[in-house]
Amino acid sequence: MEVEKARVLIVGAGGVGIMAAYALEVGGKAAVTLVMRSNYRRAQDAGISIDSVDHGKGIREWRPTEIRNTIPDVSQEGIPPFDFILVTTKNIPDVPPTVADLVAPAVSPGHTAIVLSQNGLNIERPLLARFPQNPILSSVSMISTTETSPAVVVHDFADAQKIGPFVPQPAAEAAARRYVAVYNGSGRLADVVYDADVPRARWHKLVYNASFNPVAAALRMDTARMRMSRHVVDDLVRPIMLEVVAAARAAGHVLPPDLPDALIRVDPVEAAFRPSMCQDADKGNLMEIETIVGEPLREGEARGVPMPTLRTVYGILKGLQLQTKVAKGLWEPAFDDDNPYR
Ligand SMILES: NC(=O)C1=CN([C@@H]2O[C@H](COP(=O)(O)OP(=O)(O)OC[C@H]3O[C@@H](n4cnc5c(N)ncnc54)[C@H](OP(=O)(O)O)[C@@H]3O)[C@@H](O)[C@H]2O)C=CC1
Numbered sequence: 001m002e003v004e005k006a007r008v009l010i011v012g013a014g015g016v017g018i019m020a021a022y023a024l025e026v027g028g029k030a031a032v033t034l035v036m037r038s039n040y041r042r043a044q045d046a047g048i049s050i051d052s053v054d055h056g057k058g059i060r061e062w063r064p065t066e067i068r069n070t071i072p073d074v075s076q077e078g079i080p081p082f083d084f085i086l087v088t089t090k091n092i093p094d095v096p097p098t099v100a101d102l103v104a105p106a107v108s109p110g111h112t113a114i115v116l117s118q119n120g121l122n123i124e125r126p127l128l129a130r131f132p133q134n135p136i137l138s139s140v141s142m143i144s145t146t147e148t149s150p151a152v153v154v155h156d157f158a159d160a161q162k163i164g165p166f167v168p169q170p171a172a173e174a175a176a177r178r179y180v181a182v183y184n185g186s187g188r189l190a191d192v193v194y195d196a197d198v199p200r201a202r203w204h205k206l207v208y209n210a211s212f213n214p215v216a217a218a219l220r221m222d223t224a225r226m227r228m229s230r231h232v233v234d235d236l237v238r239p240i241m242l243e244v245v246a247a248a249r250a251a252g253h254v255l256p257p258d259l260p261d262a263l264i265r266v267d268p269v270e271a272a273f274r275p276s277m278c279q280d281a282d283k284g285n286l287m288e289i290e291t292i293v294g295e296p297l298r299e300g301e302a303r304g305v306p307m308p309t310l311r312t313v314y315g316i317l318k319g320l321q322l323q324t325k326v327a328k329g330l331w332e333p334a335f336d337d338d339n340p341y342r
């Protein structure tokens with residue numbers, strides 16, 4: 001007897017979203033509807049191309065069950081509810097629409113589990129507030145995957161995810177366990193696992209992302225060159241890592257003492273790896289500053305943790321983000337009424 005496939009909507013069809021769509025479909029336990037935007041036409045015409053360390057090179061003209069270029073409105077369109085909505089856009093709350101606004105038409109209250117496979121801290125909170133009857137799940141992803149041109153993806157580090165409920169609660173725990181089983185239907189993805197404490201996993205990952213990402217974006221430097229310079233690590237990366245470890249501890253998450261040293265050396269030198277925020281800066285894209293830098297800073301400072309290096313880097317990054325907003329017509333230089341510097 002054929003078991004009914006989970007209906008999964010994926011919003012955000014870049015590197016992470018396309019690899020998730022592929023893993024879900026190839027596992028045979030999910031039917032994926034993939035929302036595409038700039039790459040929609042190319043995927044419609046020629047399919048999606050993937051070279052993947054997990055699934056093989058030379059995957060061509062691939063398409064999931066359904067591709068569309070709008071967010072489904074389940075009640076208006078009269079379509080069956082989605083079991084899961086996987087969000088894999090960049091999370092940039094300082095520019096609308098918010099993730100909650102984006103997915104709202106596709107959410108069936110009390111049914112759809114929303115999975116956030118995005119970097120950052122506390123990104124789940126607005127979803128919990130907006131959809132109190134729905135399981136809200138976190139996927140802390142360690143994959144390295146890039147959309148090199150529209151609908152063409154290169155995936156070069158094995159898919160590793162820690163997946164669990166943002167708030168421990170039976171329905172969310174069950175939904176998270178089901179999602180892991182559906183995602184790894186192929187049995188190939190041993191590092192995609194259930195984790196009962198994803199808030200800790202988010203802090204753990206932030207030790208890398210809150211330090212290397214913004215410093216790389218500000219300096220336009222890969223992690224190998226930062227290490228070769230020595231001073232970039234000594235003056236910026238390591239101090240931020242220690243500040244984030246202290247903030248995590250203040251928030252109740254004790255991370256291994258050797259974590260900063262291990263993460264400083266984690267990228268293969270020959271990869272000359274540019275963290276995602278640096279790649280966004282290179283492309284003139286908006287960056288995930290508030291979720292990756294601002295939020296750990298706010299969490300730490302609210303608990304009295306001194307975080308002077310991260311605060312300075314945050315200020316610089318916000319300035320860079322403002323320049324991108326100007327370039328995109330999203331900010332008009334003008335004084336607010338209450339600006340003391342006018
Ligand atoms: N790439 C990686 O290896 C890793 C990424 N992450 C995290 O995963 C998340 C996704 O990253 P990644 O896949 O690299 O990001 P990408 O920039 O490659 O992809 C994001 C996708 O979301 C689409 N999108 C954005 N807004 C909308 C919208 N309103 N409606 C429809 N589609 C939209 C973009 O479309 P368009 O092209 O039209 O802008 C793009 O296709 C981020 O939070 C990132 O930090 C975490 C670990 C590793």
Ligand SMILES: CC(C)(CO)C(=O)C(=O)O
Pocket residue numbers: 119141142143144145209213274275276277
């Ligand atoms: C380092 C990496 C690829 C880890 O998955 C990441 O999260 C990023 O570049 O932002």
